[in-house]
Amino acid sequence: MVAALFALPVAGCGSPGESDEASSPGPQTSKSSSGQPSSGQPSFAAADGRDVGACADGNCEVAVSEPVTFRFPGPAGPATLSVTEVGANRVEYTVKSGKSQSKGGVTGPGQGCVTVLRDNGGGNSCGDLGNATRPSPQPGAVVIQAVTGEDGTAILHIVTG
DSSP states (O other): OOOOOOOOBOSSOOOTTOOOOOOOOOOOOEEOTTSSEEOOOOSSOOTTTTOGGGGGGSOEEEEESSOEEEEEEETTEEEEEEEEEEETTEEEEEEEETTEEEEEEEESTTEEEEEEEETTEEEEEEEEOSSOOOOOOOTTEEEEEEEOOTTSOEEEEEEEO
16 A cells, blocks of 8 residues: 655644643443444454553554543653544544644545654554554654454554654
């Protein structure tokens, strides 16, 4: 897969009242296509389960099924990942690191985004990830991968090089 990378410098982004505080999703109950409650478990397992606190060191694999924001070390200082929307075969997020911001979003089965953060900016690529595996570390970079799940749960991988 060829990924186009581009820097998105941002000055003075954010809105009043926007919080960078880490938060963790609470217990979830979602409805299956039959309308019956399901367990809210991802269709594929995440190594760190739903514990976004596991991302505090910049290396994790977590499942999210609702909007969540958390911090981790980025190459240009603290970085913040905000999952703004997650649903059946859908995920949208924003990553802020230093003065850069990158947004990713995708809809559809087997779709996902990969965002690479470097000390001088970042970029992302979204599309068909099929049976994507954990991204490989890159020297001096943080790689974030978000993959959609048909049950309304997205799997996030963060790998620091």
